[in-house]
Amino acid sequence: MTPVTTFSGQHVALFGLGGSGLATARALLAGGAEVVAWDDGAEGVAKASAEGIPTADLREADWSNFAALVLAPGVPLTHPEPHWSVRRAKEAGVEIVGDIELFCRERRARAPGAPFVAITGTNGKSTTTALIAHVLAEAGRDVQMGGNIGTAILSLAPPDGNRVHVIELSSFQIDLTPSLDPSVGVLMNITPDHLDRHGTMEQYAAIKERLIQGAGLAVVGIDDAPSRAIADRRSDRLVRVHVGAGSVPAEGLGVADGHVRDGAGEVLADVNGIGSLRGAHNWQNAAVAVAVARALDVDPDRIRAGLVSFPGLPHRMEEVRRRGAVLFVNDSKATNADSTEKALTAFRDIHWILGGKAKEGGIFPLVPYFERVAHAYLIGAATDAFAATLEGAVPYTRCGTLDVAVEQAAANAAASGAPEPVVLLSPACASYDQFRNFEIRGDRFRELVKALP
Structure with a gap:
């Protein structure tokens, strides 16, 4: 405490x-x-x-x-x-x-130089928070992780000069923290979210920017316009992170083909082959973790070792089991199409389990990725709406419940003959029609997969 x-x-x-x-x-x-x-x-x-x-x-x-x-x-x-x-x-x-503000005041009173890493963003902040904490812990640092990721910040051990607090912050928490002053502030990205609580996109982005304004060092993903504008307003002590082809930002990091490079072109890390860091969105997560660890003077070899040993987050592209050639992946945390898009871009030959309580827009934004899907297995209240979107583009089966979907997807994937078929639970839906939360839904998927003969 x-x-x-x-x-x-x-x-x-x-x-x-x-x-x-x-x-x-x-x-x-x-x-x-x-x-x-x-x-x-x-x-x-x-x-x-x-x-x-x-x-x-x-x-x-x-x-x-x-x-x-x-x-x-x-x-x-x-x-x-x-x-x-x-x-x-x-x-x-x-x-x-809010409680983050109380922590900030206590840090200034107890140990004003204590390392405090604060991470925000619309997507990817939980994985990045866990990844940063893992890399630092593997390097031998005393790490306390919490905030929006699970453990309340004031339940953690107090600030100390040799203790690093790695804290995930939601926009709601930032809004209640007027004197937010992390030693390293991370902004992953900004896309429309929580506008019912913030009124406008401009106000939502302005709240996110406050984390960067008060940070000693800012690490900002620049692949969306609002985040890029925030980076442009920051005059010093800034690391820009870019994902994709093109030049590496000056005094920043770039990621292409799974290789994290600095402005001089030197490869700082290679995340290819790390199962817990599949997909371009995880390349950004890895690059941000590299930037933060370098800022905290972690040895480069220990940074790379920490990336390789990262187990991933439960329910977020979590590799549950291999059964023959078939890989089973629990992505129950994907409660909307934007989150599911990350999983669909990371795999091919996908046997996709989806459905639940649908969000606005359904799965229509995912149409460009349907060619990666071998078969879809529909569960829950969204079945009819999702079947209409899939019709004529992806073969699908109405399964109703998760246990039926797992059984049929496992059988079809095993018989497909593909080199590495994937049974993917990535519902693109809230869980509330059949499960109290996405964690319970993911736990049930894990149990069903592990029970397969």
Whole structure:
């Protein structure tokens, strides 16, 4: 835990009692703050009360006593409209912050030079966060990983001069961190997302840019226009990362054909043959990890060794098993077409399991990749809509449930005669029609695959 001492002796309101909210309350109390916590749901309040965290309905509180409102990132700050706790705080002139802001203040108070790597982006940030943490840990560094990737930041060990915090940040978290100042800030990419919470694409990009503005060193992927514009506004201490053919950016890194090169053309890493880093999107992840590790003075040989040994993330192009020539891949985290596109570009001879609760646009954006698909196996509520898109382009079977799809895909892939057929679960859908979350869906796929004779 990182006790938050910067609010010692002060009254703090806390709203949102999920995992990060409870961790924040514990850290504030451990640091000597007077906390009053609340949630719109009874379950969170009950959990807090059972731990001895003081709770009270903040609608009835005297807000003039509070030094700050600590807001959970899932609670609307501005759009579609501010939460009632936000309105109460603004009416009382109380600052509104999140748990990342508390960490930043604690870092400045405890160990202002402690390495702090913050990663954001619309896509790829979880894999990149895990990859950076893995490379640093394999090189012998004391690494703490968390934030949006899973472990609440204040549950991690406190900042220390020899300890590296590698933290994934969502746009919601950045929006609640006015003094964000990582030693290395990473922006992977920006595509439209969460506009219901940020209003416009311009506002969404501006929030992402704040991570770069406050960073000691900025590492920015420049393959989309919004990120490229952000890089252009950064005047110094910048590493640009470009994926694809063409010149390597000055004072940057380029990746083509799986080779990460610097501006002088020197090959710094080769990710070809690393199963957990298949596909051009993973080339960017690898290049960013190389840039960060170099900035933290990791030996080049240890960087390359860390890339090779990276196991990948569960549910994100996770290689579950080989059965004869057939490779089984769990990409359950692909809950929209944009995510599934990354998997379809990484393989051929694909036996594709897809479906669930469809997102807007369905799978129509994936039509250019249908030639990579040998057969599709449809599950869940999106079956009829997806069948209409596949009709005449890809052979498909209506399977209904995941167990039927795995059995049929495994049999057909084994009989296909292809050199390396792939059974790919990449649903391009939310899981909520049949599974509580994508993790449970991916776990079930893994169990079914491992149970095959």
